Amino acid sequence: MKSQTSLSDDLRADAARNRARVLEVARERLAAGDAELPMNTIARDAGVGVGTVYRHFPSREALLESLAMGGFERLVVEARKAADDDNPGAGLERLLRYGVRSQIEDVGLAAVLRSSGSARAETSRLRGDLLEAVGRLLERAREAGAIRPGIGADDIRRLSCGIVYAVRVGDGDLDEIERYADVLVDGIRPRS
């Protein structure tokens, strides 16, 4: 039995190469600010047929989620580190800032994080992992008086997405990341 990592191996060499090319092209488009990801165009740019794109990624959502896998995994790692931090308040702040920054850098991750459904089982699992870790972190943070009561793991997700949105909105300046993250960090503290 081959090892099952988060990315597909056990693919014929050429199939794996095609898959990688599609992902690469899609990532470039996203990075270039084109959030449309038209399947035909992606296929053409990747030098494969549309059918091949559909074989690897049954829907645009699946493609997006595959694109976001890496960032999502790293986010879960960060969340677990935060949950295990001696200082849960500091861990929470660190996680929030990390979450905002990574969504700004990776539009795909932002897209996946803000949707509730999952096209891939993998994404679904990561979503659960993230909520679990953040839930654990929040519990400890609450005990430590670092966060107001009543804020759950999904609130953290939604508020992070909101702050990311604020950074992107209008013709806004992306430089505001940290300042807007400050608002989130301070806004969830216990009310004095």
Added chain:
Amino acid sequence: MKSQTSLSDDLRADAARNRARVLEVARERLAAGDAELPMNTIARDAGVGVGTVYRHFPSREALLESLAMGGFERLVVEARKAADDDNPGAGLERLLRYGVRSQIEDVGLAAVLRSSGSARAETSRLRGDLLEAVGRLLERAREAGAIRPGIGADDIRRLSCGIVYAVRVGDGDLDEIERYADVLVDGIRPRS
């Protein structure tokens, strides 16, 4: 010459009726969660020809902005009231909550508020009015120590949009409005 208010006056009776029907249909679609507003469909649903829609609203943006006019005007009124409030901190909080609530209730307003361009001169003017009033409010709030330095009127706009987004994101519960508004309100206070 009839008086020229912000809403359509001096229009032939039937024209005014058509215009109103188009707006109504568009509002319904928006409320139903369809943010697309295809002109042909709107026309059909309103029982008018496409040309009629284009006559009244040269572009989807213009339609959206027309839809938002009323709410936008009320928001400016609120902003001015807040700017004139004896207690600028209280005024700011009231305005923030009002702004978030009104965007949740009126998807059109939210759409207009988050974009920076304007299809109608009217909208452009309102945008300016809002920024002016909020700017005045912030100045007073800063003097009163009710808000941290470095937050400008446009930051308020962007952060409000972000909070609205957080409320809507995923399949999220709209009931979180006040709790998420709390985060914004507390998050922009001076850091202790």
Added chain:
Amino acid sequence: MKSQTSLSDDLRADAARNRARVLEVARERLAAGDAELPMNTIARDAGVGVGTVYRHFPSREALLESLAMGGFERLVVEARKAADDDNPGAGLERLLRYGVRSQIEDVGLAAVLRSSGSARAETSRLRGDLLEAVGRLLERAREAGAIRPGIGADDIRRLSCGIVYAVRVGDGDLDEIERYADVLVDGIRPRS
């Protein structure tokens, strides 16, 4: 009984003014190279309703012909002068050059000259007048041996339109007028 000139009098003052404005605007568009003449646009630019344009000019063709009236009348005058010239060969050459030049300067005239139907009775009459005068001219030119046999008045019209077309074709240089007119002038001489 009022005198009946080629242009409408016996119109109420405002009606006449409207008619004139429409013609003026249409002429400007033509001169600016826009051969489309959309009725709505013309009406708007002239500051009248579309209905008014249609009242004065039942069709775009009628408008075009009205626009061309002046130039057409001058062309008929030239043709008659040529027909009465002592030297029919010289008269013919003069007329050909005049015809080509005037069509290049007046796109409306060119459009009317190249079509065979007439929307206005006036145009129809002018067409007849022109053919008659040119016919007379050709007869004399043939007798004088200045033109080859077998070329009729309508051939002259069509060939002139063709030369005008040659001047306009492609991104061609309008300076070629005289050189292309030379070809026409020499091309209809008797074959040596």
Added chain:
Amino acid sequence: MKSQTSLSDDLRADAARNRARVLEVARERLAAGDAELPMNTIARDAGVGVGTVYRHFPSREALLESLAMGGFERLVVEARKAADDDNPGAGLERLLRYGVRSQIEDVGLAAVLRSSGSARAETSRLRGDLLEAVGRLLERAREAGAIRPGIGADDIRRLSCGIVYAVRVGDGDLDEIERYADVLVDGIRPRS
């Protein structure tokens, strides 16, 4: 890899059939005097989806040029033959008559010949080939005293289009082809 001729090769059988059907339908419309070539209608008449038409011909111009390819190639062949003729004057006359006749028979060719831009690289190349051959022909014709000085290859193109236009203009009789071609042939001779 299959041989690459100017016409579509290496196409799937069904694709080639569709492409041919579209061309055929377009040719019929053109022959029937409809110069509009609306893509939707073409598609319907050819029994294919619009997308198929767009796949094969990205624009109406590209369609037109594809339609004209054959005739254009034959015209270039004729031009080269003329340029190599022992008697350049005779060659020129033959080419002029051929050019006029082929444009009358093939409206698509006429359309392509009169425009200066090219949608397809192929057309661009043919345009260059034609100008080159005609240029060579003219040079020899000038030396032989068969044509007046100052007439270049592009003048020949434009004048041919003009004569074709004269044949078509109004409700004119197509039988005039040869007589109008005579005018062109004689009109470019040296002036006596």
Added chain:
DNA sequence: CATGAATGAGTCTTCATTCAT
């Protein structure tokens, strides 16, 4: 498995023309 041709619904947009006011 890969290919990419084909499909066709869906949008946008323009304009000639009519007709109620």
Added chain:
DNA sequence: CATGAATGAAGACTCATTCAT
């Protein structure tokens, strides 16, 4: 007479998705 609102046919173009090769 003048107005200009309304109509709706037409045409352009895009793209997700299917399926024959």
